Amino acid sequence: MTEPHFDANIDRSHMTVSDEVAIQIENMNKWYGQFHVLRDIDLTVQRGERIVIAGPSGSGKSTLIRCINRLEEHQAGKIVVDGIELTNDLKNIDKIRREVGMVFQHFNLFPHLTILENLTLAPIWVRKTPKKEAIETAMHFLEKVKIPEQADKYPGQLSGGQQQRVAIARSLCMKPRIMLFDEPTSALDPEMIKEVLDTMIELAEEGMTMLCVTHEMGFAQAVANRVIFMADGQIVEQNNPHDFFNNPQSERTKQFLSQILGH
Amino acid sequence: MTEPHFDANIDRSHMTVSDEVAIQIENMNKWYGQFHVLRDIDLTVQRGERIVIAGPSGSGKSTLIRCINRLEEHQAGKIVVDGIELTNDLKNIDKIRREVGMVFQHFNLFPHLTILENLTLAPIWVRKTPKKEAIETAMHFLEKVKIPEQADKYPGQLSGGQQQRVAIARSLCMKPRIMLFDEPTSALDPEMIKEVLDTMIELAEEGMTMLCVTHEMGFAQAVANRVIFMADGQIVEQNNPHDFFNNPQSERTKQFLSQILGH
């Protein structure tokens, strides 16, 4: 796979990680029917931390981050996001979803709304922001992802890379404190991957707490505080990117890395 | 983009270019509705010449080579192929299409026919070759593209690279004197690009007149007599590959090359 090269030596001193806990997962388990997808997951994410999750297909990466904003229900263990525990209480779920933004592999923009309407929909209806303000915020973030001129087009009229940047902006408009990314670049043509990753790097530099499922190892090296490797529904290894890539411990990790970086 | 590396120093002495003219394009213009796609194109291709056409997307490369076998009609100027002028006369068009083979980006094999039937269809129905002879020729070319064992499979059962090689063989079965290629490798996975380019190089070595739209610069350097750079429907620069890559003259070319070879 083509890999845009990022300078691994950029100055990351201004990226701060606080001691506050953003997400705390304890002994979490999930089944699909009889299939045990997530097994005894324990994970603590500090505020401002940037975590990359990698692992073979079917290892449960997507399921894990979808549990964090309750797109999937977990059956055992505890997930606490931003101090709120995820239970069946609808109010808690609403609160958490407001604080957690999510970006999908297939963008999932609303095709019947313009870009601007996509961006202002949730602020207006969920956060009850006045429309003018919502539009201002939306334009702000559109500028940030470098496509303010597309505001009045429809998603279908944009390229994949542009759509994914809009999707990121849409999440940001809700001013989330945590962002989840589920393979945001894997449905994109190579030329477009870089523009999306650039946007994500910028976000990281601003200190957003990020959990990102991705196979873009250049990105991982550039911005992650920590790389988590999952297999068979378990966290098999985690480490800082430098050590993770240069000195993987587990056999599974080594094998996976050799495949991914292989050619 | 991953680039298979070809030895640019292979012995090309046996590749000959005759003085005879294969294609002559004079002052040719084409519009799509009001949109001026091709502007004052002048191009002469000698028999045995191998030309690579490059340029940014939308610059009219595909349109140019599609004009040569009249898949598109031009509106002004003159195109003479193999001594026959392309006019509205169906007979001329038929003659030219028999002499000119074409390979598409998306292979365009006929999915309801076996590989062998794909290869013998046109010889039997257009050239009126006896079936037995057509099959012999087909097998000959299948061996040449190194997949004789797939003769009885259907296109859907082959990999992309194999399909593209079949498509080349299909064109060759019509014993064309000129071959056109429209980005033959751009729909292929990186591993398969090389096998197709190898086939094309072999063809080139046999002295086939070739026009090839491609961004595979390694290929261009390896086999082209001439590289043509198009932008905005015009031929902006042409030169032999060595000078073209190492010493581009126009600003557009430089910019384009930096993008393509860039990362």
Next chain:
Amino acid sequence: MSDTHAQSVAYVRDTMLDPKPAPASQSGAIQWLRENLFSGWLNTLLTILGILAIYGFFSHFYAWFLHGVWNANSLAECRQIITTEYGDGATGACWGVIRDRWHQFIFGFYPPELYWRPILTFLLLFAAVGPVLFQWVPRKLIWFTPIYPFLAVWLLWGGSIWGPVLVALGFVLAFVVFNYVARFGTIGGFAAGAIVAILFWLFGVSPLAGVLHAIIPLGIEPVESAKFGGFLLAITLGAGGIAMSLPLGVILALGRQSDMFLIRTFSVIFIEFIRGVPLITLLFVASLLLNYFLPPGTNFDIILRVMILVTMFAAAYIAEVIRGGLAALPRGQYEAADALGLDYWKAQRLIILPQALKISIPGIVSTFIGMFKDTTLVAFVGLFDPLKGIPDFIRADFAWKGIYWEPFIFVGAIFFILNFAMSRYSMYLENRLKRDHR
């Protein structure tokens, strides 16, 4: 366990966990019931309503079905039996009418000693469409498909074999002429082939058939169309209409796709006209007007006339189905054919149509289901369709006067079984095509 401190997070799992079974609340029959039937007050309410509906239905009809009588020769006898067996006021189905008249529901007035002919025709139908519809039927059998229509006509209507043979010969003749002339131009080939065939059919067939029949009298007992009725009529009309409408539909679809203005316009006018009026009006055209349009003195039976209009009707719908198939083909197929030097007709015949028709098969099957249902409307032009014509006729008999539900149920069930099977099959085909398509 992971250290909460971000800077020293390194962690490696030494033993992999095995999957554990899901907690009890996540599995089992109770879980299934809870999830599928009682997962909320709305759901529970719906379940109860559903059960009530089923109960209501069965409690109403259970007794009626249970008291069904097969062995009776008239409605009165039926009622008699039911009353003696189940007491006064008991109701019951009188299936005796089905036992007594099933042959009329199925065959109409076809001579009973010749039932083997429609049955054979029906069975052979599967052999004919098998190679097209079913993957496991050997492709080689496809030679039978073009022969079948002529064979079917001969088997159903009987008479001398030479008529159908000579009509088929007309096609062969057209093909030979076409092949010869097509060297000079495909269109010319078509024209010449068509002219020769039409001349042959108009002036060659009947005298030749007479002569041949005199020399070699091969024939079976003729059966006139007036004897056709019931499902035999419905299937003959439906299948015949679809089969004959296919070529016309292909031509119309190509016409509608053509970039020649006049040809496109004619095709669109025809298709939209036919699709814009109810079938019943077309049937009236068949029964009331067609004779006006034909040369004075031409006269053929109503089934044939209905068949012509039904064919036109089906052709308009088939044309739209095939147009969908043509549109689904990538442009690259047309271009590749052009680039290889194939002309329009060869490209259509060898590349485009085989693929487009294959994609269209599910749509054609659906059209057939619709047609098959619509054949019941022929009752309104005096034909004996299985739904109204035949039951009305049976009710005209003193013995079965006043019997409604049993014929409805019987005929409805046959329609349902045939159509349901076909619609399932076409769904299966659709899925298979989706998978096959790369």
Next chain:
Amino acid sequence: ATLDDVKSRGELICGVNTGLVGFAAPDANGNWSGFDVAICQAVAAAVLGDASKVKYVPTTGQTRFTALGSGEVDLLARNTTWTFSRDTDLKLQFTATNYYDGQGFMVRKDSGVTSAKELDGASVCIQTGTTTELNLADYFKANNMSYQPITVDSNAEGEQQFLAGACDAYTTDASGLAATRAAFANPSDYVILPEIISKEPLAPAVRQGDDQWTDIVRWTVFALIAAEEYGVTSANIDELAKGTDNPEVNRLLGTEGDLGAMIGLDKTWAVNAIKANGNYGEIFAATIGEQTPIGLARGLNAQWTQGGLMYAPPFR
């Protein structure tokens, strides 16, 4: 000409009702029988010498005239009323009245209605496409009554609706009412009201403009009527055909003169016609007469000698 067509075809195509017991209805095996069917068979016998050479085309009220006009049938023997506009505007040729009918009403006995004048506000079932529809409108208008028409497509449907009580009265030709009532499970629960609100002379019809064919059908019907008058029956016809002392009978049966040739038929045309199902009286008795379930009295259809209207012109 139609005669040549029929001869070369070897078969008479006869347009009949889709199913009206007594007049024309197929039995369980699809064989047709009835009063109208007998006329078809008589014509076939006269023309072709074989009463079985008939093909029956069931026609609805809608399709019958077109079927005749377009040549789909040679003869329309389907209780069709002879009216001015049909004769002229529809370009039909009515041959000879074979049944004098009139439109009546049938009601349930327990409704207590005894006269059509009491039907004000009633729902009336009526077949579409018939003259009865117009008569009905006229009758209620003339008597300053209102009614609710319930249109049905066929006699079978009318029966069904009437039996189920969807209409208070069913109206059609009195003969049809009788035939319908006869088919009911309890005929005595229903009464046919005394009022006859229209004249309905029913006659076989042919296309206008083929006088020879018109003559053939017309005189075949007359032959049946005359046969009854002169006492020629299917039982004694073979005997009488050898010659009698009544010259009229002799001319009719072809033993004297050659009337057949004048209409392009054999000498024995009338013999064949009468042999097919007997004379008019025999046919009547066998299909709709008082001994049959239909149970119609001769009434107007008796011979003129018996006070009826059946009156065949002289055969000479």
Next chain:
Amino acid sequence: MTTAHDAPESQGFRLSQLIYDTRYRSLTIQVVVFFIVMAFVGWLVDNTIQNLSALGKDFNFSFLSQRAGYDIGNAIIPYNNDMTHGRALLVGLINTLWISFLGCVAATILGIFVGVLRLSKNWLVGRLMTVYVEVFRNIPLLLWILVAIALLTEAAPSPNAYKINPTTGEASASMLFDSIAFTNRYTAIPSIHFDRSLGSLDTALAPISLNFLAIVLVLIASIWVNKRVLASAAKIQEATGVRPTTWWKSALILIVPMLALLIALGFNPDEPVLQGFNFKNGTNVSNSFVPLWLGLTLYTAAFIAEIVRAGILAISKGQTEAAYALGLRPNRTMNLVILPQALRVIIPPLISQYLNLTKNSSLAIAVGYLELRGTLGGITLNQTGRELEAISLMMLIYLAISLSISGAMNVYNNRVKLKER
């Protein structure tokens, strides 16, 4: 540069160009096809003329202005047998449109209901709806109409049955909600009655009830006011972000004026009452109408249910998830995200079902409901013997209806088409 220019430069026009030159070729073919088609049409017309003259008939529509002479049981506009065939045609046409309209409305409601229930998580209900859809789709419509009429005429009680039996003190049949009675002759439903009626306005076509007009006007006015209220709520939401609750305002605006008007007019439904042999006071909907309407509704609803289901399924799960992830509640997600998209998928096939229903209404022939086919294509045709004129006119009218419906559909499709690159 060598010029390989030995192609013969031919000037002028050669005949062979007609066939081989792409510019003329299509022209040639079109001209030939045009002549063939015209010759064919001419042949048909010529035959028709010959046949007509052989029969001594002509082709004219003057019969439309002649007295019809027959009655129509269920005319919506005033009609009696002294009016012309043209008027009868109009009555039939209006009946066709009326039954189609009512059929479409009922089929849509039932279809949406079944389609949504079929998607429900309830296993039992899902299965029941599947059975409904499959049974109705795979059996001819004619059967359902015949079953419906048989049900009404055979199984429904006669009006008599609603009479209270003096000995037992109760009736053998009871009315639905005390106001609807199915009988074997008609279905008696309440009619609308105004004590202080405004009278009616006579127009050439039909008298228009002023009461009805007033109701429509009030309805339009209150809908308009309601729209204004919603718009102002949207404005407030834009400004402050909080949307004021409007449902009670809407309810007031929609209900109060209408109620006031109805009271002013002295509205009261006239319940059907059994008087003598029949129900009086109410409206008796004839048994030729109800089965046709039932059959059309049940049959078409099965198809509509499938369309609705497919439309909702066509909106990918990703859309719901994205909306949830943004914090939208399920009902908002449905209103703002799913429905607007699903409607685009649903409406085109829905309209073609409407078209089918309209065409299928010609099956009224089976129950004797006199719509266009029953009047123009039935009795008129029969009484006048003008089959050529009547049938072609009837087909043209159906065609006009179809084309206007599908024209409306195209306009709609173009309006809502998703913008693509």
